[in-house]
Amino acid sequence: MVKIVAEEEGIQNKKSNFSEWFHEVIEKAGIIDQRYPLQGFLVYPWYGFAIHESCMRILEGLLDRTGHKKCYFPPLIPERLIKKEAEHIHGFEDEVFWVTQAGKNPMEERCALRPTSETVMYEMLKLWIRSHRDLPVKIYQSTSVFRYETKHTRPLIRDREILWNEAHTSHATAGKAAKQIEEGVAIYQELFDKIAVPVKFFDVMVGVFAGAAGAVEPYTVFPDGRVVEMGSVNNLGQRFSKAFDVKFAREDGSEEHVYQTCYGVSERMTAAIVALHGDDKGLVLPPSVAPTQVVIVPIYNNKTKKAVISYAQNVCKKLCCCMRVEVDAHEECTPGWKFNHYEMLGVPLRVEIGPKEAKGKSVTIVSRIDGKKETVKLAGVEKTVCKKLDDAQKVMLEHAKKTQQTNDVGGMSELKNIIGTKGGFVRVGWCGGKECADWIKSETKGGEIIGTLHGKSEKPAGKVGKCIYCGKKAEHVVYVANMY
Amino acid sequence: MVKIVAEEEGIQNKKSNFSEWFHEVIEKAGIIDQRYPLQGFLVYPWYGFAIHESCMRILEGLLDRTGHKKCYFPPLIPERLIKKEAEHIHGFEDEVFWVTQAGKNPMEERCALRPTSETVMYEMLKLWIRSHRDLPVKIYQSTSVFRYETKHTRPLIRDREILWNEAHTSHATAGKAAKQIEEGVAIYQELFDKIAVPVKFFDVMVGVFAGAAGAVEPYTVFPDGRVVEMGSVNNLGQRFSKAFDVKFAREDGSEEHVYQTCYGVSERMTAAIVALHGDDKGLVLPPSVAPTQVVIVPIYNNKTKKAVISYAQNVCKKLCCCMRVEVDAHEECTPGWKFNHYEMLGVPLRVEIGPKEAKGKSVTIVSRIDGKKETVKLAGVEKTVCKKLDDAQKVMLEHAKKTQQTNDVGGMSELKNIIGTKGGFVRVGWCGGKECADWIKSETKGGEIIGTLHGKSEKPAGKVGKCIYCGKKAEHVVYVANMY
Numbered sequence: 001m002v003k004i005v006a007e008e009e010g011i012q013n014k015k016s017n018f019s020e021w022f023h024e025v026i027e028k029a030g031i032i033d034q035r036y037p038l039q040g041f042l043v044y045p046w047y048g049f050a051i052h053e054s055c056m057r058i059l060e061g062l063l064d065r066t067g068h069k070k071c072y073f074p075p076l077i078p079e080r081l082i083k084k085e086a087e088h089i090h091g092f093e094d095e096v097f098w099v100t101q102a103g104k105n106p107m108e109e110r111c112a113l114r115p116t117s118e119t120v121m122y123e124m125l126k127l128w129i130r131s132h133r134d135l136p137v138k139i140y141q142s143t144s145v146f147r148y149e150t151k152h153t154r155p156l157i158r159d160r161e162i163l164w165n166e167a168h169t170s171h172a173t174a175g176k177a178a179k180q181i182e183e184g185v186a187i188y189q190e191l192f193d194k195i196a197v198p199v200k201f202f203d204v205m206v207g208v209f210a211g212a213a214g215a216v217e218p219y220t221v222f223p224d225g226r227v228v229e230m231g232s233v234n235n236l237g238q239r240f241s242k243a244f245d246v247k248f249a250r251e252d253g254s255e256e257h258v259y260q261t262c263y264g265v266s267e268r269m270t271a272a273i274v275a276l277h278g279d280d281k282g283l284v285l286p287p288s289v290a291p292t293q294v295v296i297v298p299i300y301n302n303k304t305k306k307a308v309i310s311y312a313q314n315v316c317k318k319l320c321c322c323m324r325v326e327v328d329a330h331e332e333c334t335p336g337w338k339f340n341h342y343e344m345l346g347v348p349l350r351v352e353i354g355p356k357e358a359k360g361k362s363v364t365i366v367s368r369i370d371g372k373k374e375t376v377k378l379a380g381v382e383k384t385v386c387k388k389l390d391d392a393q394k395v396m397l398e399h400a401k402k403t404q405q406t407n408d409v410g411g412m413s414e415l416k417n418i419i420g421t422k423g424g425f426v427r428v429g430w431c432g433g434k435e436c437a438d439w440i441k442s443e444t445k446g447g448e449i450i451g452t453l454h455g456k457s458e459k460p461a462g463k464v465g466k467c468i469y470c471g472k473k474a475e476h477v478v479y480v481a482n483m484y
Numbered sequence: 485m486v487k488i489v490a491e492e493e494g495i496q497n498k499k500s501n502f503s504e505w506f507h508e509v510i511e512k513a514g515i516i517d518q519r520y521p522l523q524g525f526l527v528y529p530w531y532g533f534a535i536h537e538s539c540m541r542i543l544e545g546l547l548d549r550t551g552h553k554k555c556y557f558p559p560l561i562p563e564r565l566i567k568k569e570a571e572h573i574h575g576f577e578d579e580v581f582w583v584t585q586a587g588k589n590p591m592e593e594r595c596a597l598r599p600t601s602e603t604v605m606y607e608m609l610k611l612w613i614r615s616h617r618d619l620p621v622k623i624y625q626s627t628s629v630f631r632y633e634t635k636h637t638r639p640l641i642r643d644r645e646i647l648w649n650e651a652h653t654s655h656a657t658a659g660k661a662a663k664q665i666e667e668g669v670a671i672y673q674e675l676f677d678k679i680a681v682p683v684k685f686f687d688v689m690v691g692v693f694a695g696a697a698g699a700v701e702p703y704t705v706f707p708d709g710r711v712v713e714m715g716s717v718n719n720l721g722q723r724f725s726k727a728f729d730v731k732f733a734r735e736d737g738s739e740e741h742v743y744q745t746c747y748g749v750s751e752r753m754t755a756a757i758v759a760l761h762g763d764d765k766g767l768v769l770p771p772s773v774a775p776t777q778v779v780i781v782p783i784y785n786n787k788t789k790k791a792v793i794s795y796a797q798n799v800c801k802k803l804c805c806c807m808r809v810e811v812d813a814h815e816e817c818t819p820g821w822k823f824n825h826y827e828m829l830g831v832p833l834r835v836e837i838g839p840k841e842a843k844g845k846s847v848t849i850v851s852r853i854d855g856k857k858e859t860v861k862l863a864g865v866e867k868t869v870c871k872k873l874d875d876a877q878k879v880m881l882e883h884a885k886k887t888q889q890t891n892d893v894g895g896m897s898e899l900k901n902i903i904g905t906k907g908g909f910v911r912v913g914w915c916g917g918k919e920c921a922d923w924i925k926s927e928t929k930g931g932e933i934i935g936t937l938h939g940k941s942e943k944p945a946g947k948v949g950k951c952i953y954c955g956k957k958a959e960h961v962v963y964v965a966n967m968y
Contacts, residue, residue, distance in 0.1 A: 007914070035611055038562055038595065043608050046553035046623065053554070057777055069530035070537070073557075074645055075628075076581075078522055094587040097560075099597065101582035102632035111522065113583065113597075120520070124527050127519055133816070141528065144559075148586035332617070 008198040014280055018224040026274055029283045029345055029449040032155055040153040040160025047291055052163060054289035055269040056142050058194050059165055062187045068138040068167055073120045076111040082119045085243040095147040113146040121168050122244040129258060131249045132172050140167035145433040154465035155354065156271035157484055170258040172248065177235060177259035184233040184263040185216055190219060196286035196396040198404050199230055201454035202479060213237035216454045221404045222275045225423015227481035230272060276400045283346025286396050287389040294325040294385060295347045299335045299354040311358035315351065318382055323389060343368060348392050349385065369395060393454050412443060419447035419482050426481065429460045429474030431467035439469050446482045498764055502708040510758055513829055514769045524637040524644025531775055531964060536647060538773035539753040540626050542678050543649055546671045552622040552651055557604045560595040566603045569727040579631040583686055597630040602746065605652050606728040607761060613742060615733045616656050624651035635837040640755035641968055654742040656732065661719060661743035664699035668717040668747040669700055676702060679882040680770035681756040682888050683714055685938035686963060700938045705888045706759045710906015711965035714756060715749035760884045767830025768852050770880050771873040777807040779826045783819045783838040795842035802866055819857060827852060832876050833869065853879060894947040903931035903966050910965065913944045913958030915951035923953050930966045
């Protein structure tokens with residue numbers, strides 16, 4: 001099979017050079033291959049794609065459970081459709097890839113490759129929704145979208161093909177749409193918890209999705225102190241339903257346009273898992289998304305070979321009913337090489353089996369997170385290993401939470417200093433003026449106001465009681481960060 | 485939720501007008517929606533997409549089990565890549581959609597939307613394969629491909645966006661590639677058995693994939709007697725590996741180009757399931773792919789409502805651990821409407837629960853296939869229903885096999901008659917001459933030689949001992965059919 005190359009010489013130091021470390025790890029662990037000759041388009045070898053699909057399966061489970069239905073819509077959007085909502089096309093017109101030719105001839109009407117699917121889906125919702133009895137409609141798809149990013153592309157963070165999941169809902173009232181926003185936020189909170197990526201949700205003030213009335217977005221802090229937007233939950237109001245004429249009849253027969261929301265997350269899930277948990281030996285994967293959760297490495301010589309391998313297979317059989325486990329009995333690599341290899345791949349647990357274990361009916365378990373080694377009895381090994389995986393999952397989320405620093409700051413020089421050094425979220429007071437926001441951005445060289453914490457009304461007081469720039473009474477407590 | 489519309493007035497007669505029946509059923513049962521304003525691009529509402537995904541999950545399980553690894557490759561192919569293999573681009577050049585613009589500017593190099601992924605994947609395999617130890621490489625992806633069909637499009641049979649799975653393998657020797665072809669055939673045979681679609685595999689003589697050295701293809705007979713190609717398993721030899729310079733080093737250090745195969749199946753799986761099993765009440769779904777395998781319909785009046793619904797929920801709880809089951813307790817529809825509705829949707833089993841069942845601790849089970857009704861005890865109902873689903877699955881495949889008629893024919897007038905009326909596979913003798921093949925096609929108005937039966941050397945003798953057209957000694961026993 002295609003080799004996942006774990007080179008012997010080791011990798012970059014994560015702490016001193018996060019960006020190079022990140023690029024090296026995602027290539028060496030087989031998460032992606034950047035050598036496809038088209039900028040911003042990644043190839044996902046099986047290991048990286050399996051991690052992405054694990055994240056997607058977790059999300060799809062949560063969406064199914066809450067009554068969302070998985071559908072499929074075409075990726076080509078005739079120009080007249082994508083132009084129906086003016087602000088929407090305006091937001092995307094510099095980023096759209098256009099299909100203009102079919103075979104040897106120009107197409108009658110050029111088509112956009114979907115940069116997002118509102119305009120595809122809502123053209124159909126117009127036909128599907130008739131009455132209040134049809135509502136709510138909650139649908140989603142897991143596909144990719146295409147955006148000609150003019151900014152510097154970064155693998156898994158800013159690509160021109162984005163592997164994502166987008167959900168779209170339609171409701172009878174603004175109140176119901178607002179409630180749906182909270183369901184979307186709750187789904188994403190559970191998703192990110194399950195993949196061990198801590199996030200904070202903000203009511204965002206800048207960069208709201210083109211065509212949306214408001215947005216709630218989850219953010220996480222990367223190890224270099226910069227902050228990454230991990231998705232968005234958008235309240236679309238009636239803007240699109242009016243443009244696409246998606247109406248329903250009330251019980252009394254009167255008609256109204258539906259109220260809509262949409263939310264999406266992308267391959268940045270994988271980026272965050274790599275960034276938050278990896279170390280100088282490579283990946284560290286949460287068991288929930290690890291393609292292999294447990295690797296069994298038999299250690300033997302010619303004399304002990306038969307007994308050790310047969311015992312290892314036996315252990316594998318016991319474990320395989322409740323976890324993703326494999327035995328690596330390849331002859332051509334040493335146990336030492338295998339240890340390094342599976343550490344690079346971030347396999348959560350390694351089970352070492354030598355003659356001692358085979359004889360004593362035991363197994364030696366080594367954790368990828370902390371390198372701790374423990375020899376346990378074969379009897380009940382399924383339970384022991386399951387428990388260790390559960391514990392690893394919890395510990396990883398808790399550990400990552402501790403890296404999500406938030407500092408309260410009351411003055412510009414301290415803000416400049418923090419944004420320029422350790423980064424993270426910085427909590428400040430703000431008067432609400434656009435000028436002050438602009439000054440904050442330019443003076444900190446990149447520190448931007450994300451927004452207010454979602455679901456919690458934080459009162460300006462104390463250190464964050466005054467606008468950090470003009471010193472007037474603060475209207476909002478906002479979070480500033482240097483964003484990817 | 486979006487309604488699946490089962491109109492009261494009934495549908496077309498399948499036997500007398502198969503084509504109209506098919507179009508009506510796929511729309512009414514929510515398999516696809518053809519109203520998206522771009523020809524040949526289908527929208528899949530949740531019900532149809534769930535059936536497609538069930539087929540895909542079955543296939544992916546078979547591919548995983550045989551060591552294929554799921555990857556993801558971009559859908560955009562720079563022109564210079566897709567042109568590397570001359571015969572390949574020649575075969576597709578009239579069908580390729582081209583992306584030529586990004587934002588407001590023309591792209592430096594235009595890109596094809598993948599019509600198939602050889603040229604994307606093999607550019608990477610060149611980098612991934614180094615040594616004989618890397619082989620075999622067996623990868624696949626489940627995505628869509630795009631072909632600007634100039635022929636009349638037909639939903640689920642000839643679309644411009646094709647939802648498919650494509651597997652690609654590389655080997656050290658021609659012999660190993662030939663063996664892989666047999667693995668591909670075996671995987672597809674098992675897949676089609678599992679989705680209750682009987683197929684015959686042929687070594688095809690016409691329409692071999694552009695760039696392939698040979699192909700084995702599964703075909704099935706539709707109820708109108710026309711035959712549908714259900715996929716293909718292609719032996720690519722070294723044609724692509726030479727064009728893309730995919731080489732490996734042998735143990736002795738010498739280098740050679742790899743030997744490749746590729747195989748794919750598409751949304752035609754859903755088309756065949758609908759076509760082969762549906763009836764004048766709508767779909768009939770094999771349990772293996774049915775989004776809902778069992779629907780429980782409570783039947784009550786105001787007095788019995790509480791007891792009946794609570795009992796129905798209880799039955800559902802018992803069944804839900806081992807099958808996809810739901811209770812439809814909606815107030816606004818009558819049980820009669822529901823019966824029709826779930827018959828249209830092809831749900832394999834209906835469980836009727838009224839006061840009699842609730843009182844007697846029993847359930848009444850009605851089979852979608854034959855309408856047979858049976859009242860059974862609640863105790864052990866899981867086993868009873870599982871058994872009924874298993875039986876239905878088997879009966880459906882056996883039933884469909886009986887529709888796959890093959891007739892031996894020795895003369896042109898009989899051939900013309902069969903091709904023009906009941907259709908199916910027609911077994912004839914053929915001298916091997918192209919002229920005779922052309923005459924067969926023109927005289928039968930569409931009857932084409934598919935090829936010889938794969939894996940079975942059928943000797944020309946008796947009725948099929950002479951070429952059906954020229955009367956000379958037959959070289960091959962071939963199958964003729966009118967193809968979609």
